Amino acid sequence: MFPEITHDDVFRLETERMWLRWPRLSDAETIARRAGDPEVASQTATIPHPYNVGDAEQFVRRARAENGSGHGLIVAISFKKTPNDAIGVIGAHGSDFRGTAHLGYWLGREFWGLGLMTEAARAFVDLIYGITSLGEIVCDSLPGNVASRRVQEKLGFTSLGEAEIDAPARGGRVKVERMRLSRGAAHTAFGSRRPKMTST
Ligand SMILES: CC(C)(COP(=O)(O)OP(=O)(O)OC[C@H]1O[C@@H](n2cnc3c(N)ncnc32)[C@H](O)[C@@H]1OP(=O)(O)O)[C@@H](O)C(=O)NCCC(=O)NCCS
Numbered sequence: 001m002f003p004e005i006t007h008d009d010v011f012r013l014e015t016e017r018m019w020l021r022w023p024r025l026s027d028a029e030t031i032a033r034r035a036g037d038p039e040v041a042s043q044t045a046t047i048p049h050p051y052n053v054g055d056a057e058q059f060v061r062r063a064r065a066e067n068g069s070g071h072g073l074i075v076a077i078s079f080k081k082t083p084n085d086a087i088g089v090i091g092a093h094g095s096d097f098r099g100t101a102h103l104g105y106w107l108g109r110e111f112w113g114l115g116l117m118t119e120a121a122r123a124f125v126d127l128i129y130g131i132t133s134l135g136e137i138v139c140d141s142l143p144g145n146v147a148s149r150r151v152q153e154k155l156g157f158t159s160l161g162e163a164e165i166d167a168p169a170r171g172g173r174v175k176v177e178r179m180r181l182s183r184g185a186a187h188t189a190f191g192s193r194r195p196k197m198t199s200t
Pocket of ligand 1: 041044105106108114116119141145150151
């Protein structure tokens, strides 16, 4: 799904305030603490609670394998001034070159409400449409996750209505609100900018 440029861990994406870069094993402790916060974990389909360092290490290994294969791209988010401190994660998974990417993200609670995920997700969506030929990005939120819905709306996502997904970390099948951003709608919402990425 992702081209060679993202397959190596020197790849990073720059936003005004943040770096989006491959997660590392040295992030595991921070990721376990921030993603293990019940207010964060409970809003996701994939992060169990409790969530320990071993779980986070497993997540990092899987993310790096997925990034290396190009089947997805999962990156840690950090402030530019503290690049080793992972404050959140954003990722896209998918199965083919022309289909759909599934977007997911979380941010440590102490960083909410500063427009950070909108900034990170906008750059990430720009990247997806800039370097792949994917036609659409979808994102699911648990009902009542107003902040996540709002991030998606600010990016131009529109509702596809209710869906049901497997969410093992939430105990089985759950209902979600599915939002979609097509390539055309992304272009209309925020034009086509060149993603600021580094790969050396
Ligand atoms: C969803 C999440 C990533 C948002 O990150 P963030 O950096 O705080 O998001 P932003 O600041 O860019 O934007 C949040 C928007 O939601 C709004 N918002 C937040 N809580 C809200 C509430 N309870 N009611 C109404 N609006 C709310 C904010 O006002 C802001 O909108 P605005 O810019 O129009 O004012 C963060 O809350 C999080 O990690 N939550 C837990 C995990 C999660 O939900 N992941 C997504 C799974 S789909």
